[in-house]
Amino acid sequence: MSRIGIDVGGTNTDAVLVEGGKVLAAVKSPTTADVSDGVRQALADLLAAAGPIPAAGRIEAVMIGTTHFTNAVIERRSLDRVAALRIGLPANAGLPPFIGWPEDLAPVARGRVHMVQGGHEYDGRRLVPLDRKAVRDEARRIADSGLRSVAITSCFSPLTDECEREAADIILEEVPKARITLSSAIGRIGLLERENAALLNAALQSLARRTTEAFVAALRDSGIAAPLFMTQNDGTIVQSAVAEREPVYCFASGPTNSMRGAAFLSGIERALVVDVGGTTSDVGAIERGFPRQANAAVEIGGVRTLFRMPDLTSIGLGGGTEITDGGRRIGPGSVGFRLPQKALIFGGDTLTATDIAVAAGRLDLGDRVRLAGLSPALVAASLERMEHMITEAVDRMRTDATPLPLLAVGGGSFLVPDRMEGISDVVRVEHHAVANAVGAAIAQVSGEVDRIFTGIDREAALEAARSEAARRALDAGAEEAGLQTLEVEDIPIAYLPGNARRVRVRVIGEIRSAGVAVPA
Template sequence: MYKLGIDVGGTNTDAVILDDKLNVLVSAKTHTTKDIETGIKNAIHKVVNGKNIDVQQIKQAMLGTTQATNAIVERKNLGKVGILRIGYPATASVLPYTEWPEDITQILSNKYALIHGGYEFNGDPIVPFSEEEVRTKLNEWQGQIDGLAVVGVFSSINDDQEKRVSAIAHEILGSDFPVSISSSIGSIGLIGRENATILNAALNKVIKNVTHGFSHALADEKITNATVYLCQNDGTLMSLEYAAKYPILTIGSGPTNSIRGAAYLSKIKNALTVDIGGTTSDIGVLTNGFPRESSKAVTVGGVRTNFRMPDVLSVGLGGGTIVRVSDDGSVTVGPDSVGYAITEKALVFGGDTLTTTDIAVRLGLCQIGDPKLVESIDEDTAQKAMRKIAAILEDGIDQMKTSAEDVEVVLVGGGSIIAPETLKGVKHITKSDFGGVANAIGATIASIGGEYEKVYQYAHVKRSDALSDVEKQAGQQAIMAGAKADTIKVVEVTEVPLAYAPGETTRVKAKVIGEIDNAKEA
């Protein structure tokens, strides 16, 4: 039995095939194409033919993709969204789409309504919930929206009203109509959670295109026995059915795949990871083998949200980053890059642009292209450029460190050839022969994941009961995503007391993982 993993990055599309013991059999790196699907087909074709793999033995196929992120940033293929906020009149002072870029709101439509209802911080109703208002709006919007975002005040305490609106929506708009409820997407904070829910509802068409494109690419290579999974942004997998409900969870999956791949290749569970690509370097944190989650609000395409995202710092340094030499001999590095055109533009490949890859070849750090083409680069200039490269990486690592002590660093990515052998603040750098495709490996070795968050008042609910409940709910999420029930294990539980709320109010979150349910594959 084989596993196929694909990771689509901004510059390269990487592919690997692993056996049932998770040994890497073959890997490939191809250029990402504008239509994405062609690049995926090229990568699959390359690995399948690399070792004459029996495609009928490929039973699982995993995809990490930037399509959702790109759709939001580029304002393409987004669906029309209707928004029902349950919280009138308490929330009327700040309307939906407040502080959104105007160009994206025009695409998503301006259909929103504030519905009587919502809860206080302790779970008490603010005003009676109006089912009639919900039905009126949904009947009015029939045929005019592609997805529905449902957001209730303090639904993290009680999501009953959100679930009721969802049931009414399926009754009026159809059982298959995409409905996103905020309690299963965002965290505490009405506006950030609402924004994330709106984006999730807008991405339904995008995720359908992604899954169809991946399925077509697999079919073209006669891979017909594989169950398909998409990568979540916490380093785990989800089924296509689950991804259809929560497409926003694919945002940021690329960096997390690299972090998980770095953990697998290095066998290190706690370290900083540096993934150097063609254009940028992503610096992340491994905590117990998984990416550290960001504690800050995340802005996606100009929209501020509060759904989970990996804690990753991106700096403008990659294998294609342009190096410039001034008349006075000073050297600057980036942040602009020749990106996926490096094999045409870089000096070692016969181009006319001095890049960081040329510097690495000139200093003997790697052997690619034609080294004779960079012999004319002055040694002093090359050393100055390398010191700049080191300084950029050292500054990024320093920003991600949690103490002044030297740290372990796992170096991956196709552009890792440009990194120096030693860095200040780093006690040891670990590399791997397969580091260039760590992102695809991370996608392939991942488990099914589930996460759940809720607010409890410990003055009224036993702490043990709250922990048990949130772990159970996270397990249910994992099962929905495709995990085998008896393999689920808790990997992280966090408790955050909310100082401004009475009754020992605490935000509790659990993360679980489980093995792929083979019965569901069948």
């Protein structure tokens, strides 16, 4: 059985066909304004490149990773207006939903804001009883307002989602067509950051639905009957019907898929990864083949969030980066996707990082005669500066002094030097330019729990977290046999009484082949 992995980036849509751990075909095509056209084109090119070997019917699954939802937030477009319901008065009244949002984004996404009594304490006690009448009154006002995207956030809901679920039931009674995001399903401890993630998720509901429907149509038009999965920030996948409810989980799937693909193509499961694109480079770390998770707040389009995101460092250096000031200034400008017109080696007028690499003999591309005017000193100096930028970014992502291999992928990875301090080996792999699509194709299904347990011992807490994570993985479409625990992390919380500990567990498994509903 084969799988197709597709990465819809800002510039290119990459697609690969993977079977039995081998890349059978790989193609790149430009991303289109309507992203599904690009997918349709990529699928046509891929099936043509693969020849008659995989009948479209033998394709087991199609996995798509897309930056489309992130871009919508960054560009402030195609967003729904959201009804925000906060549960937790009398606490936090002075910090209502959307506080701290950029001035050009809040008005686009803010439909209604309402706060009611309720919520919990860190130990699971009720803060105050949920004001069900206030929830119902607000639900009626939402119904009258015409808003349908709703985000509900309750104090300490990662501990118990009881209040959020109760409120959601009431809203559905009054607004049967509401699409409700519960913050407890998205984020972690940290009320404002979790609520922000839930608000973004609610704002993306219509776009996510339209986008997944367009992807499903693109598959159908290409004669592929396989189910569609979307890749997520943690390197795993969910059925598209689930993904369209939780688009924020797709935010960082691009860099995540690159890291996963690099690990898979190299067979190395613990390493640092650098993905050098046209304008920027992303550096991350993989542990047991999965990206290390960020533990700090991550800003998306100026909104502070805290949920499942990879730990990344980005620098403004890529193949299209402009070199100025006699080689002393690297970027931050980049010719980006116009490299084939702008770079000196292609007859353009802009000195780019790619020109320097060609001049230094790193790469054979274009017409190097056009570089005859570059002084060797300038080439050497700018190359050294670029290597220094990469070396610094890579070094920052290390968590201890143990030397690790570095996997270099992406179209601009020729800028990565072969030797670096603290790096045991710089590894370059075949198909590195489509590592992201490969990462999508090989992704598995997961379930995660991140919760504070009190009043029970460590073993009981770990076991409770593990079985809840397994249940979530099964709900997400995993095969029960072969489920494995990928990550267990528990931190005693000394500030809190009652043997409190925060436990985070992640369980992964292969896609359940039978019984996976093909979204209509």
